[in-house]
Amino acid sequence: QIFARHRTLPNLTRTRDHEPTRSFRVNIMRVVIALFALIAGVADASSCGIFSYHSEVESSDTLMMHWNSTSTSAHAVVHIVVTPSAGRGVAPQKYVLTKCTSAADKAEVQAEYSDAVVITVPVKGLTAIDTVQIALLDTLDKYTLLRAYPQPLLISSTVVRTWILNPDHLVESHVAPDGYGGFGTDFAAQANVSNVDVHLSSIFEYGASGETAYTAAGVRDKMVLINEIDEGTPLGRAEWIKVVGLLTGKEAEAQVQFSQIKAKYETAKSFVAQATSQPKVWYNGFYYDIWYPAKSGQYTYQYLVDAYTQYVLPSNEVFPVGGMKWARGLELAGKAQFWLSNSQSWASLSSAAAASSGVPLVDFSALSNLAPFGCENVWDNDLSSETVVGLDYPRNDFFESGVINPDQILKEIIMIVHPELSAIGSHKYFRHVPSGTLKRNCPFDASSSPATTTTTATTTKSTTASKDTGATAKAVGLTGLNLGLTVAVAILGSSLIALALATSIIFQRRMRAARVMTKFSENSALGA
Numbered sequence: 001q002i003f004a005r006h007r008t009l010p011n012l013t014r015t016r017d018h019e020p021t022r023s024f025r026v027n028i029m030r031v032v033i034a035l036f037a038l039i040a041g042v043a044d045a046s047s048c049g050i051f052s053y054h055s056e057v058e059s060s061d062t063l064m065m066h067w068n069s070t071s072t073s074a075h076a077v078v079h080i081v082v083t084p085s086a087g088r089g090v091a092p093q094k095y096v097l098t099k100c101t102s103a104a105d106k107a108e109v110q111a112e113y114s115d116a117v118v119i120t121v122p123v124k125g126l127t128a129i130d131t132v133q134i135a136l137l138d139t140l141d142k143y144t145l146l147r148a149y150p151q152p153l154l155i156s157s158t159v160v161r162t163w164i165l166n167p168d169h170l171v172e173s174h175v176a177p178d179g180y181g182g183f184g185t186d187f188a189a190q191a192n193v194s195n196v197d198v199h200l201s202s203i204f205e206y207g208a209s210g211e212t213a214y215t216a217a218g219v220r221d222k223m224v225l226i227n228e229i230d231e232g233t234p235l236g237r238a239e240w241i242k243v244v245g246l247l248t249g250k251e252a253e254a255q256v257q258f259s260q261i262k263a264k265y266e267t268a269k270s271f272v273a274q275a276t277s278q279p280k281v282w283y284n285g286f287y288y289d290i291w292y293p294a295k296s297g298q299y300t301y302q303y304l305v306d307a308y309t310q311y312v313l314p315s316n317e318v319f320p321v322g323g324m325k326w327a328r329g330l331e332l333a334g335k336a337q338f339w340l341s342n343s344q345s346w347a348s349l350s351s352a353a354a355a356s357s358g359v360p361l362v363d364f365s366a367l368s369n370l371a372p373f374g375c376e377n378v379w380d381n382d383l384s385s386e387t388v389v390g391l392d393y394p395r396n397d398f399f400e401s402g403v404i405n406p407d408q409i410l411k412e413i414i415m416i417v418h419p420e421l422s423a424i425g426s427h428k429y430f431r432h433v434p435s436g437t438l439k440r441n442c443p444f445d446a447s448s449s450p451a452t453t454t455t456t457a458t459t460t461k462s463t464t465a466s467k468d469t470g471a472t473a474k475a476v477g478l479t480g481l482n483l484g485l486t487v488a489v490a491i492l493g494s495s496l497i498a499l500a501l502a503t504s505i506i507f508q509r510r511m512r513a514a515r516v517m518t519k520f521s522e523n524s525a526l527g528a
Contacts, residue, residue: 049099051076053252055242059235059262062227063243077109078246079116085230085297087321090206093225097121097246117221122249123197127190131400133200133226134160136241139257139404142248148172148193153388156397187217198247199223203230233302234406235262241404257404264407271411272308275418281309282333282372285342289362290322291329292342303406307413312336330366337444338417339372341380341433343396348436349373368438375442376435379416383431398429 054067055078064081077098084090094116098109101120110118127148128134134155137143143160152173155161164171172193190199199222205214206225214220224247231237238261245254281304283294294300296315304311312335319328333339346352353368372378384397402409411425 048076048101048105051078051099051246051251053255054078055246055251055255057242058239058258059233060239061232061236062230063236063239065242077113079113080243080246082225082227084203084206084225084227088203088206088230090203093117095119095224117223119198119222119224119247121247123247125195126198126200126247127193127196128200129205130202131155131395132228132403133202133244135400135403136226136244137248138401139241140245140248140250140253142244142250144169145248146171147196148190151391153391154395156384156386156395156400187214187219190214191217191219197222200226200244203227228403231299232297234299234306234410235265237299237403238262238265238406261404261406265410268407268410268414269306271414271421271424272306272418274421275308275414276420277418278308278310279337279417280312280335281307281338281340281417282312282336283340283342284329284333285344286326286329287323289326291324291326293324293329293332303410303413306410307417309338309413309417326362330370333372334370336370336372337375338377338379339370340413340416340430341378343382343385343398344380345382345385345394346378346380346433348434348438349376349378350436350438352433353438371443373435373438374440375444376440377416378433379430380433381429381431383427383429402429 055065057063057065062083062085064079064083066079066081068077068079077096080095080097082093082095084092094113096109096113096116096118098106098118098120099122100106100109106118106120123145125147126145128137128146129150131154134143134149134157137145138157138160143157143163146160146164148171149155149164150173152161152164152171155164163169164173190196199219201223203225211220214223224243226240226243228237228240231240239258241257241261242251242254245251245257283300283304284291286292293313294304294311295313295317301311312332319325344352346355349368353365353373355364367373381398382394382396385394386396387394398409405428408425408428412427412430415422415424415427416430
């Protein structure tokens with residue numbers, strides 16, 4: 001209305017009576033007053049607070065976020081549903097986050113979402129139970145909200161660990177007799193921690209009896225499942241930073257962080273375009289005589305896909321939830337050229353083959369016959385691990401900061417399985433396991449026989465020449481294609497230019513005619 005009034009102002013002020021101008025000023029004041037009233041009304045209606053950014057799910061397989069700003073409570077809320085993987089025995093978990101602080105407002109929201117846990121954010125205090133949650137809090141600089149953690153010595157971040165262990169911060173440890181376990185499922189202990197609005201939990205404390213247990217302890221309305229472990233992609237896993245951001249009042253910062261993580265991961269993926277082979281890989285760790293391999297549908301499996309490898313485990317192979325039998329794991333490992341080990345922490349390959357599992361009928365010496373051992377292509381994700389005095393196991397940053405550094409993990413895998421790309425970065429998580437006293441015996445190496453070596457070399461050279469010829473043919477074909485495209489683009493460009501000139505001429509003629517008619521109308525009016 002202001003702009004419409006302003007457009008007619010010159011015609012009105014041509015008269016000697018300046019009342020229209022005063023009227024315009026009065027209207028301006030009315031609009032300003034109305035705007036102030038509107039702002040005051042919005043401020044009153046938004047007494048619950050507003051979210052600085054409305055996060056949306058981009059990569060996650062297990063998260064759903066729905067924003068509702070037209071709920072019956074008239075407050076903007078985000079409805080989050082977490083759906084664990086099939087076979088977990090855990091129903092979808094539902095949460096509604098609101099910035100309402102009064103009991104009455106929160107009751108309205110709870111009435112609308114009766115099947116969900118309603119949480120007022122940002123929270124003023126929380127507990128966590130694993131290092132992934134520590135990394136997400138650390139990235140958003142919100143670790144100071146921690147009120148309890150099971151075993152601070154297992155945290156890799158020096159900043160967070162030091163802060164927690166500072167007695168002035170009154171962070172409870174709840175260390176169980178075994179040095180770690182206990183607090184995660186000790187819901188009574190969690191209920192006794194003071195100044196806590198949320199307990200960050202993991203899938204491992206949920207289950208058939210989990211909900212009954214934490215409901216009985218009175219903490220059901222504070223439990224939030226951080227289920228990154230069930231994600232099918234590394235980016236889906238990293239996207240959980242958005243949930244932590246919403247809980248801690250850092251929703252906008254969390255979006256920025258995720259966007260950066262996503263961009264860096266896509267850049268890392270692009271390096272495989274330069275790969276010259278697609279090697280076979282085994283990504284696994286074992287405990288006693290049971291293997292726990294990466295499998296299709298898991299984020300660890302997606303790393304292998306994005307690194308351009310052939311995974312030796314068939315995508316349709318099914319094995320018990322409890323893990324894969326020893327004999328089958330050995331069979332698959334023997335088919336691989338590279339073995340990415342999951343924190344076995346071997347000092348050398350020879351010491352691994354000489355170790356005893358303590359399980360009858362399991363002979364670790366069989367490892368020495370595997371191709372990755374013979375080829376000295378075994379890498380462990382324990383490069384960043386540190387021994388912890390008083391504990392039987394080290395802390396390992398791979399399982400902490402890896403959640404927000406998927407690009408680094410992917411680059412390292414690419415460098416390992418594609419040695420020709422080893423210059424794209426350095427290693428932070430994966431360590432090459434030295435052979436020790438184990439002699440190299442790699443089936444992928446050329447034979448030491450001179451005659452065979454010559455034949456192999458000739459064949460290789462012939463193959464290379466064939467590849468070069470094919471590449472030349474492709475280049476010629478592409479050159480012809482490029483020439484054709486260039487001509488086509490040139491013709492299309494010329495046509496567009498001609499069309500633009502014609503349109504311009506027509507437009508100018510119409511504008512000239514319009515000016516003539518306008519001038520004619522003005523002269524007619526003056527004459528009248």
